[in-house]
Amino acid sequence: MENEKELYTNLIPHLNCKDFTVSNETFQILKNEIYEMLVTFPVPENLEDYYKSEAYISHTDSKKSLLDKVYQLVKSYTLKRKLSLLNSFETESKLVLDIGAGTGDFLKVCKNDNWKVLGVEPNLNARNIAAKKGIQLKENLLEITNRKFDVITLWHVLEHVQDLKGTLKTLKKLLKPEGRIIVAVPNYKSCDAIFYKEYWAAYDVPRHLWHFSQKSIHKLFSEVDMMVDDTLPMKFDAYYVSLLSEKYKSGKIKPLKALYRGFLSNFNAIKTSEYSSFIYVIKNF
Template sequence: MENEKELYTNLIPHLNCKDFTVSKETFQVMKNEEYEMLVTCPVPENLEDYYKSEDYISHTDSKKSLIDKIYQLVKNYTLKQKLSLLNSFETESKLVLDIGAGTGDFLKVCKNDNWEVLGVEPNLDARKIASKKGIELTENLSEITKQQFDVITLWHVLEHVPDLKRTIKTLKSLLKPKGRIIVAVPNYKSCDAKSYKEYWAAYDVPRHLWHFSQKSIHKLFSEVDMIVDETLPMKFDAYYVSLLSEKYKAGKTNPLKAFYRGFLSNFNAMKSSEYSSFIYVIKNY
């Protein structure tokens, strides 16, 4: 990860987090003050093994548990909002690339609305589920070389990318001159993150390698001559993340307490502008 060296320099300890989903191992979350960003250390060599769990819901369409059912309900609602965001842009055509497409639901919604779709998803099982929905996905971003897109989306994906700076450069190269990149990521400066600390589910170590603030997103994309044109809160994330965090902290789900924490996070964000997650709309200078 040659391009990422400066992101790993002059790190200071922030907190230790447990992998509650797969390994139960503990990882350090370190702070890079220059970027106002947190970094998971160390990065396991066999990182793909930490995604092998039925509890990793973005790779399944599971509706077994209460958390699964809430996730799927919120996902179906937010899919319409995401499509509306795409349709609000003036574009040369309607060509969208979704990175980390999971089981293909977002691209299916786009395809049904006459967008031409292409997606990348490393997980084989997720690609198989997407294929059954009529969405064929490629395994690696490196396979896409000859096209440029009106919109490139990464819905809670950028935090997973090992080669962060190189990936951002690649995204820019795949974008049409007047195109947009949409990035949705958690915000470690939110009220729910500060409340749950090491139990905050959006740390999700070691799968989440990077933990962003608003400043870090602005800085990373400004380095490739791109600007954050719009920042939108993801208010549902505060409730869903709090539901998971409560389970990690107390060992059981507590919907009422999680709802209160999610409400409190969104209420405080009305003043601090630090929501649990953000959607960033990014374009060229």
């Protein structure tokens, strides 16, 4: 964690959060005011064990529960929007790298649209599911060498990486000079995050090690000579995150309350520009 020393300096308490998915353990969330970013503390040494749950849906194609069905429904819609974003860039070779590719659905959509695809996914079960869809994934980023990509995507992945600053440097090396990096992350300054506090599902400790604001994304990428070229809201996230948050808060799924809270969050963001999640389009200076 040598690269992360600055991020763990001069931290102040923000709140305590429970792991509602796997362990029920409580973790601290501390604030780095220089970066306007929150960090999860401590980071478990056996962090991979905190992903071992059927409830961690991005590593499965489950459609068992209401939450599963909502997730898969929203995913099918957003996949089209993600592909449309990629196709809005002028690229020579249409070569995309997806980091944290999960079960491979995004890369499958890209491949069907004549993109050349490569992906990274640490979870073996997710890689096996992707392979059945014809998408072969690497286990880690170190396996990718001597390649340059038109687009690199991290869909709700950057908050998971342990070596944050080191990863940003690697991404820059893997990107073509005119390429784009697409980063989707939750926004802890959103209305739904402020309302749900320690029950906000997008804190997802300890799997989410970092909790970003718009300022922190701008600052982190500027440090590796990159800039945010565009910022796009992910409005559906407010509803899905609120649905999970209601479950964590009360122990019950309350869809009407979640819809109301998601609507309020998006409505509030019209004035504040603080949506539940953002997509950042990033390029070289």
